[in-house]
Amino acid sequence: MLDLKFVREHLDLVKEKTAQQGMDLDVSEFERLDEERRRLLAEVESLKHQRNQVNREIAERKKAKEDAAEIIAEMKAVSARIKELDSLTNAAITAVNDFLLQLPNIPDDTVPVGQSDEDNPVVKTWGEAPQFDFEPLNHWDVGVALDILDFKRAAKITGARFSLLKGPASNMERALINYMLDLHTREHGYTEVLTPFMVNSDSMYGTGQLPKFAEESFKLEGWDYYLVPTAEVPVTNIHRDEILDGDDLPLYYTAYTPCFRSEAGSYGQDTRGMIRQHQFDKVELVKFCRPEDSYDELEGLLANAEAVLQGLGLHYRIVSLCTGDLGFSAAKTYDIEVWLPGQGRYREISSCSDFTDFQARRANIRFRPDSNSKTELVHTVNGSGLAVGRTMAAILENNQQADGSVVIPEVLHKYMGGMTVIEKTA
């Protein structure tokens, strides 16, 4: 959420920036709502002031055993009016708030201007695409042939967009999670947390999934609980409604969670394989930091995510999301895209964003720079480090061999009982 004062004072800028993201903002509507809100507030507050003063008078008279019946009768009318105005005021505040909740974050000045993902500039490439002397297969063909991935039975158990992992694949899933968590905790300074996999709606509002993206989430029937779409939600909300000590910043957290997404609106895309599932595992990186540090913290977090791919020896590139492709809450985002030879293209495997104070304002996460100063909103930065299912897909496609076997990256050997290659077992 953007700051009310900021929006009021920079309406043209907000209008211009949101237009870059394809929104047509009704500025006059906002001005009307905002004025309405302030008008009502002024009126009801002056009545409350009057009531407070007269109440003091009543208290004194009662104490002196004097009669107060007359002014009590007078106050009855005032109180009734306050009640009316209070509900109008609350409605006006809610209206302004709802308007603000619809507004996306303002992109940072360094974000490239563009319409869609086709306009995202590549800012870095690492490694090289492996060469094959045969036609590389898609990961699902590799996995099914090895009898370690089973989409048919997953569909029987649940439905489309789920997968059943078997033997070395399920072991590799665990191995990847542990490899990533160990790397981030032992070498990158993150604190590991294991969170609830369901969150309440306050948490979903805090990170910006609600109210705009309700249809993307799975909600439990009869409960105010949602299956986490990403660990970003529970981890960021660890500090919701808290005032952090400035000396404790920055805070680094990493968490493994499964992620649940309805993928509404993506019908027909990536219907095969593990790329786009209703449930997938992810290791997330989340930072809380001082405002002046957030862009540096984003660069650092990106490097932490890259280290995972470098350790696995997977070729990737980094793109900087342009204004038209930027997510709702982000001020700046880098996507890491891993090379998938079976598909012959790069696919997003991590998305690292600086949310500036956008989430912090919604989630009310503040800090005190030093013990004598006022509170300020923290900045939040987060990114995948990495999406586990897509990492497995990348390994299956990049490390496949002519005989159908798959070479296991060396860093995973110790997590897989020394196994070095996945071969078809008769």
Next chain:
RNA sequence: GGAGAGAUGGCCGAGCUGGCUGAAGGCGCUCGCCUGCUAAGCGAGUAAGGGGGGAAACUUCCUUCGAGGGUUCGAAUCCCUCUCUCUCCGCCA
């Protein structure tokens, strides 16, 4: 699932026979004083959000004692609903 207790400021903890209580006291923290250093001691200050005024320091008003409703001229204090925490019983991985 059954029975009971509770939720107050950064933390602990009074108030809960309704009216100078935004809230005693303590801890912590900040500034100052003092003791040769440290520890202790003394004094002052120390909630958040919002509206108005001011260039600013600041000032003024409103709101907030788990959340939401109600009673009342007036609610941290009374009533209702919900959420969460704790204790006991039952059940269970």
